[in-house]
Amino acid sequence: MSTMYAALLRGINVSGHRRVPMAELRTLLGELGHEAVATYLQSGNAVFRSASGDEGALAAGLERAIEKRFGFPVDCLVRSGAYLAGVAEACPFPAAELEGKQVHVTYFDKAVDAARFASLDADADAYRPEEFRLGDRALYLYAPDGLGRSKLAVALGRPALNRGLVATSRNWNTVVKLVEMTRD
Secondary structure (H helix, E strand, C coil), X not given: CCEEEEEEECCCCECCECCCCHHHHHHHHHHCCCEEEEEECCCCEEXXXXXXXXXXXXXXXXXXXXXXXXXXXXXXXXXXXHHHHHHHHCCCCCXXXXXXXXXXXXXXXXXXXXXXXXXXXXCHHHHCCCEEEEECCEEEEECCCCHHXXXXXXXXXXXXXXXXXXXXXXXXXXXXXXXXXXXX
């Protein structure tokens, strides 16, 4: 039995830096023995089928292969299609009624607790109408004016809040597309 997964690469192809061409990423995933490989956009989204049930081992293998091929490290999160669908279904905001740029999901490599973000919760009124909520190894951000104008996104990105975490964010359009692409 095999599972569809998404690989979420962090911080590649931004302003011409840490360039990972999607065609080469597809080839690399195939060389690692994965099937049904596809990519979405240029920002580090790939899907594949694997018999492995170990997301951590899949991510570590991909990280090693990327560093060997491209010469720089890239943090990768690998998540099953079922997990991605669950995150989408659990969205606390009315995402279907909003523009894709207004809702974002930050995926984490491990569970995070509310205490990590307590200082932002205490200042919630300062960020209104923006809001965030925690989910299963995920953080949902509602930013009605988009990420580029979001004061809350800046606060959530502070290194002190994210110390010890691997995190990567996707807008709602990408969240939905990855759910579709990993559907078994």
